Amino acid sequence: MTAEQADYDLIIIGGSAGGLSVAISSIRSGLSRVRLIEPGNSVAFPELVPENLVDVAYGEQLESIDAEGDHLVVTTDQRAYRTRGCLVSRRHRDPQWAAPIALPTSPNVTVDSLPEGLNDLDILVVGHTNHAAELVAEAAAGGAGVVFAAGGMDPARLAPAADAVLRRLERERRITVLYRAVPDGIGQDGEFPVAYFNDRRTPDLEFDHIVFASERCRPTVAELNVSQAAIDSGKLWFDGAPEDGVDVPNGHSWEVGNKLAEACFPELELVEPPSVVRRRVRHESAIAELREETYNATITAFEKRHSDLWVLRVRPDHGDTSHLPGQYASLGLGFWEDRVDNYADPGIDEKWHKLIRRSYSISHSMFEPSGYLAPPDTEELEFYIVLVPADDGHVSALTPRLATKQVGDRIYLGPKVAGRYTLNSVETPETAVIFFATGTGEAPHNSMVTELLRKGHTGPIVSTVTVRNWKDLGYLDAHRKLEERFANYHYIPMPTREADVPKRYLQDLIRDGDIELALGGTMDPASTHAFLCGNPAMIGLPEGEDGEESWPETTGVIELLVERGFTINKRGQPGNIHFEEYW
Numbered sequence: 001m002t003a004e005q006a007d008y009d010l011i012i013i014g015g016s017a018g019g020l021s022v023a024i025s026s027i028r029s030g031l032s033r034v035r036l037i038e039p040g041n042s043v044a045f046p047e048l049v050p051e052n053l054v055d056v057a058y059g060e061q062l063e064s065i066d067a068e069g070d071h072l073v074v075t076t077d078q079r080a081y082r083t084r085g086c087l088v089s090r091r092h093r094d095p096q097w098a099a100p101i102a103l104p105t106s107p108n109v110t111v112d113s114l115p116e117g118l119n120d121l122d123i124l125v126v127g128h129t130n131h132a133a134e135l136v137a138e139a140a141a142g143g144a145g146v147v148f149a150a151g152g153m154d155p156a157r158l159a160p161a162a163d164a165v166l167r168r169l170e171r172e173r174r175i176t177v178l179y180r181a182v183p184d185g186i187g188q189d190g191e192f193p194v195a196y197f198n199d200r201r202t203p204d205l206e207f208d209h210i211v212f213a214s215e216r217c218r219p220t221v222a223e224l225n226v227s228q229a230a231i232d233s234g235k236l237w238f239d240g241a242p243e244d245g246v247d248v249p250n251g252h253s254w255e256v257g258n259k260l261a262e263a264c265f266p267e268l269e270l271v272e273p274p275s276v277v278r279r280r281v282r283h284e285s286a287i288a289e290l291r292e293e294t295y296n297a298t299i300t301a302f303e304k305r306h307s308d309l310w311v312l313r314v315r316p317d318h319g320d321t322s323h324l325p326g327q328y329a330s331l332g333l334g335f336w337e338d339r340v341d342n343y344a345d346p347g348i349d350e351k352w353h354k355l356i357r358r359s360y361s362i363s364h365s366m367f368e369p370s371g372y373l374a375p376p377d378t379e380e381l382e383f384y385i386v387l388v389p390a391d392d393g394h395v396s397a398l399t400p401r402l403a404t405k406q407v408g409d410r411i412y413l414g415p416k417v418a419g420r421y422t423l424n425s426v427e428t429p430e431t432a433v434i435f436f437a438t439g440t441g442e443a444p445h446n447s448m449v450t451e452l453l454r455k456g457h458t459g460p461i462v463s464t465v466t467v468r469n470w471k472d473l474g475y476l477d478a479h480r481k482l483e484e485r486f487a488n489y490h491y492i493p494m495p496t497r498e499a500d501v502p503k504r505y506l507q508d509l510i511r512d513g514d515i516e517l518a519l520g521g522t523m524d525p526a527s528t529h530a531f532l533c534g535n536p537a538m539i540g541l542p543e544g545e546d547g548e549e550s551w552p553e554t555t556g557v558i559e560l561l562v563e564r565g566f567t568i569n570k571r572g573q574p575g576n577i578h579f580e581e582y583w
Contacts, residue, residue: 009033009265011074011083013062013224015043017130017159018239019089022257024052024161029261029268037062037076039090044134045165046141062090065236067229072236085264087256088224089239091131091216099212104186108193109210118142124195124205126183127213128153133162135213136175146175147205147416149195151182155354171296173319173415176330178202179357186210196571203420204571216240235264287336294334294355297413300380302406305474308387309440310402311363313380316413320378323362325447326531326580327419329381332357332412333401340403343390355412356397360385361533361580362417364447366478373454376447381413384443384474421580423448425529425569429456432519432528435463436506436557439472441534441582446475448531453486459527462518464492466506466538490518506538510560525565525576532557532579539579541568 009031012019015038023036036043036056043049049056060076065086067073074081093112103109114135115121123144125136128151139146148166155163169175181202183195194206218240221231230236237260261268301313314331323329332355335348345351363384368374387403388396405411421444426433433452435445442465449463467473472495479491492514496503509515516522532539540556542549551559558568558577567575 005073005080005082007033008035008081008083009085010035010260011072011081011086012036013074013086013088014038014090014239015040015056016089016091016239017044017134017162018091018256019087020044020048020054021159021161022087022089022239022260023054024048025257026261027052027054029265031265031268035081037074044130045137045161048161048165062224064225064227065230066227067233067235072230072233083235085235085237085260086230087237087239087260088218090219090224091240092219094215094217097215101183101185103212104188104193106188106193108191108208109186109212111212112214114139114142114211115209118144121145121208122206123147124149124183124207124210125213126195126210129213129215130159130162131216132213133158133166135211137165137169139211140169140174145416147207148175148177149181149183150177151180153179167293170412170415171294173296173316173413176414176416176418203418205418237263287334290334290336290353291410294332295410295412297411299405299407299409299411301382306471308389308403309472309474310385310387311382311474312385312402313382314411314413315380319415321381321417322378323376323381323417324419324422324424325364325376325451326361326422326444327417328359328361328421328444329417330357330359330412330414331383331398331402332414333398333405335397337401338404339400340387341390341400343395343400345395345397356401357412357414358398359414361419361421361441361444362447363443363475364450366446366450366475366482373450375454376451381417384440384446386440386472419580421531421533421578423451425574425576425578426452426457428459430459430527431457432460432521432524433457433462434515434519434523434528434530435461435465436530436532436534436538437463437465438506438534438538438582439465439467440474441465441580442475444533444580445531446478449482449489453482453489458488460488460490460519460521461486462490462492462515464494464506464509464515466494466496468495468497470495470498492518506557507555507560510557510564523561523564523566525567528566529576529578530557530561530566532577534580534582536581539581541579541581 010026012023023034026034037060038058039061041058060078063075065074071082072086074086121144123139124147126149136146136148181197184198185196187194189206192206193210194204196204218238237256239256297314297316300315303311334355335352360383363382365374388399437445445463473493482489483491495501540552540558542551561577566577568577569575
């Protein structure tokens, strides 16, 4: 050994998510001499360095890797390291990679590069790899509001460091992860890019900047100046797929760290990532740990209108709850929580440690305790939720677990309050506004009606809802009180399974003239907006194929409105029919 060489157990080249993960797991497993060499001035997740006492040499450029007896010698432009093992975790853009969709020529749509001055920007990151998670974390650290379109991402294949950071950022409500969504087009609204999602559950979203995360690959053996003796030693490993024509030890995510440890450090008791352990363990300590890591809000009110219908309020640990009336947020509970029924979730063993997320329209308490109209709440969110029973064709995952909760219990609340189902199109106080809802589909209408009346709307407002029974009207008393106070407000509830009430549907209110009677005049498309939320069969959206559209077999409200001259509000085509489907 030369005087310039320093002895180490493990040298890691590159501060990527994979390199950090192996460094942290190696330290936790008992290796005392681990150094991570990063040629730049920062690693993927800088906060993990002091938290885990990772020894990082910044600004060192790798020059060569060779074998020397039972050790490797890693030489940089500053020093040489004699080490029992080495992992190369440097990554760069795969030259074969191309964006999955055509990208517009815009400075606000980029690949792999974030804009300067991230604070308060809305950023969309599109990708499903460790590199995408690194960009998400960098944007969030800069103060941006981040949506991560991660369709195709398997969290179990992420490096543990990336998985842990994403979990933390979600828990702190600093990012929103869309696990299944990927935009199928990028447009432009003035200077701002808009992501179009071919998914009714994900609306088109406008951002300050959109960045696509490219696929990454490792440098070649030739680029790294690695000797054949180092390759043959079995002590040099690579994070990533093997190089064509060169047989080198390699792996992905946490697996490569375990393989390297088995080959180079047989004395160690390996520490597996927590996500692997949790898939095997179902005891209270594991559940408590998962709740602590995942949940970020508290249930502050849980009012049961009856056993299957609830109004609950949720207060987040971090951030406010500012929103526009009509928007939605996501709630979540883990598969590890008990169910109120005895049904078994398909594949529960594989997903026991995962989080169930569902989007719910935000409802609203119409009155303060003092009796005044309630203003928007910036500290809590209210939700109106019905238990979805399991049947032979569908096993609901979230609401049977939510049914077991009570005030004070913990829950997950997503950070992104979103949705274009708002009152933005109602520009004058004289406009007539009609709401059509089925069941809990009236949740967004509660806040929209209250907002209109609170701001002094003078035009007629008609809110209609169909339910099975009177008991299914969770806000009936509040709506009746609104009718008493405001002459321009009319509430039309329609139970369909009460013996003493004729069975009618919302479509009948249009056909039979009930809506016009409540409006005090005709349904004039020039001065009326209609909002529809709930059962897709009630809404009746036309179905299109190859540019041809046809109406559903069962006539919906939209078809009846179109016959009267109304138009559907679409992307780039403003109309006066607005809708939000509930499944």
